[in-house]
Amino acid sequence: MNIPHIPVLLNEVKETFKDINDGYIVDCTVGYGGHSEALLEQNPNIKLICCDQDAEAIAFSKKRLEKFGERVIFEHAKFSTVIEKYLDYPIHGILADIGVSSLQLDKKSRGFGFESDTLDMRMNPENPISAKNVVNEYSQEQLEEILREYGEMRDFKRVAKTIVDNRPFESSRELATVLKKLGGKPKIHPATLPFQAIRIEVNNELGELDELLESIYNSKLKNSLVAIISFHSLEDRIVKKTFKLWTQNCICPAGVMKCECGNNHSLGKVITKKPIIPTKEEEKINPRSRSSKMRVFKLK
Structure with a gap:
């Protein structure tokens, strides 16, 4: 296939998910399928749920990933809705590459x-x-x-x-x-x-991101990695703030003298103290990667 697209932070994405040996990874924004193909090849025992709201992207990725057969499920939907549809599946990873795809x-x-x-x-x-x-x-x-x-x-x-x-x-x-x-x-x-x-x-890009993060929070997923790639400061700010909130044990309102919530509400830990950014080599090969930042959270 003629694939006029280079997925951003590809090596970093592969490194993030390299230890997942079973279950499902959700690619919330499959696009041209670059990240998905790399993960399926690297992690031979996993399956993928590939989502995109763009029917053209879904059609392209179905052809690209057809060699993986039943290891791939496709969802033509907004990424904010996909997690709640698969709560009964053993989801061990979530990847969202937020923003406009090269296809678009x-x-x-x-x-x-x-x-x-x-x-x-x-x-x-x-x-x-x-x-x-x-x-x-x-x-x-x-x-x-x-x-x-x-x-x-x-x-x-x-x-x-x-x-x-x-x-x-x-x-x-x-x-x-x-x-x-x-x-x-x-x-x-x-x-x-x-x-x-x-x-x-x-x-409604920021609203969609908020809804995706809320759906992950409400999913009660365990032992799962969440990696989100953003391309401008507004998105990155939302992800950074949300991941920080997810680490908090106490969720009592400000001003409460004594904790009343049980102090055990932390969802896990932030893996990336600072966002992962592309190398200079990647920026030269793929200038569109220049503004990308990836943050990773580990659900306990």
Whole structure:
């Protein structure tokens, strides 16, 4: 198969899960199947549950992984919903590579790139809201909010006004061309952060991550590794904060003089005190890996 994709932090992912000898690993974001294939080859006695909300990704990975036969289960679903469907399975690992896949970025028809002829950005093309809706229909105040919160932009008011003053937009190319005129930091396209903010809004990316983490918390899984790869600070902050909360024994409200919760609520321990980042060699081979960070938690 022609596989135009290099999975990020592949060696680090393999190292993380190398000691799992049985049961299932859930690949919450299978994409092109790179991580999944490597894990199935490295760990010959495991099985995988491969999930993606993008039907095109599922179709591609089914072909790529068909050689593993019944060792693979596919789920066309949001990753926030997959854990609860398999609570009766012996899940010993969970991997989530959060963000836009190369499959989505590289196809102009999906509308993620600056040169795209469409304005879409939906990870699941069946979702009702696209980037075209957000850009052309949101009020200036709504645009300011998502640019501030999801793009972490200082000039969110100016950018939102520019979008409103120049709409309607029919393609990502048109939007990127207008935003480029605003200027910005050297070596960073001025549309990068606005596109990130719009994409997060369209796909509810932070909400999905929160729901995935909540589903893991509620699953009561035992002796399982959780590895989450993120690509920007908003996601990494959520993962870091959540993993820290999972280590706490006492969950009593702040200000309680004496512990009343039993002081035994820790789910396990953080394996990565600092996030795992790509090597310089990987960054040279795969520039898209540059912003990736992986954090790992061990459920006891």
